[in-house]
């Protein structure tokens with residue numbers, strides 16, 4: 504799939520921008536603070552219905568304006584018109600072909616993979632960062648997962664408030680079993696899907712990693728369910744849905760007293776993690792910067808394959824200022840892999856980092872103070 508046209512109305516530092524994108528490589532060049540990241544953010548919002556930079560959505564509205572509208576025409580099997588409207592006074596609206604729709608049917612219309620300098624948090628960051636990466640990808644390819652995840656998050660919030668309140672009012676605990684049942688059934692579904700997806704990502708990221716690492720290192724990506732340690736997860740056992748339900752139930756029993764004591768939920772996929780291993784050593788603890796970067800790049804390329812396998816089309820790839828993070832060889836390799844597959848939208852402060860051949864085949868745009876020039 505690819506974006507044919509994009510239009511921004513009073514979005515961030517853009518008053519009005521309308522542009523046609525190439526189905527191949529698009530490079531946006533501009534100095535700092537001109538609107539490069541804002542542009543990628545707008546595309547991300549069209550993909551996930553919300554920003555990755557802020558949870559306060561009115562920040563997206565250009566200062567001094569009341570609402571912002573972002574639109575795109577997306578070419579896939581059929582052409583889709585997508586729009587997001589965020590207003591100071593009204594509820595956010597998501598539109599597909601001019602009709603208002605729910606976030607659950609909106610997400611998945613335009614699939615994206617985002618690679619920003621912060622993406623290194625995939626290896627270096629917290630388990631929550633890693634679950635975030637995984638969930639953003641799965642939500643785009645599976646509305647049922649998205650729905651279950653949102654329901655599950657509500658269950659955990661409810662349980663937490665009961666557990667917290669139990670200090671003052673023990674009778675609240677009588678409501679727990681109903682929430683426990685939901686935790687078990689939704690939790691097992693979420694974990695099954697994550698397990699499957701990580702297996703696919705492992706397969707593709709291993710292959711991609713072999714291509715981009717000079718040292719012929721072996722990357723191993725492992726799903727670590729909340730009840731495993733890094734070491735036990737490395738045995739890479741596959742669980743059935745029944746296994747997971749049994750384990751969840753058992754853990755709820757084992758940890759009940761502890762949950763009441765601490766006042767929040769200790770059991771469930773909100774405590775899952777991913778482990779990256781290179782040649783059998785934990786990449787987070789022992790990997791060099793370069794090794795971590797290469798692993799993240801391999802993971803991103805694997806996400807592309809995962810999405811193609813699940814939806815039949817490659818997503819749009821958004822690369823914010825990451826060329827400078829990669830050495831020349833990896834840049835060339837990345838762009839040549841993407842060239843055959845996906846529409847790619849790259850931002851940079853300088854065209855110097857691109858080879859003449861790359862510049863030749865790309866659509867190049869200049870961004871200056873919220874104005875885009877072709």
Ligand SMILES: Nc1ncnc2c1ncn2[C@@H]1O[C@H](COP(=O)(O)OP(=O)(O)OP(=O)(O)O)[C@@H](O)[C@H]1O
Pocket residue numbers: 514515516517533534535536537538539540541542562563564565566824852
């Ligand atoms: N709601 C808003 N209204 C008006 N301007 C905004 C709004 N939000 C952000 N900006 C401005 O947008 C400008 C461009 O931001 P952006 O993050 O896109 O820069 P950039 O080109 O990616 O720069 P860098 O190379 O430093 O990453 C900033 O000067 C910021 O102050």
Ligand SMILES: [Mg+2]
Pocket residue numbers: 539540541823824
């Ligand atoms: Mg930026």
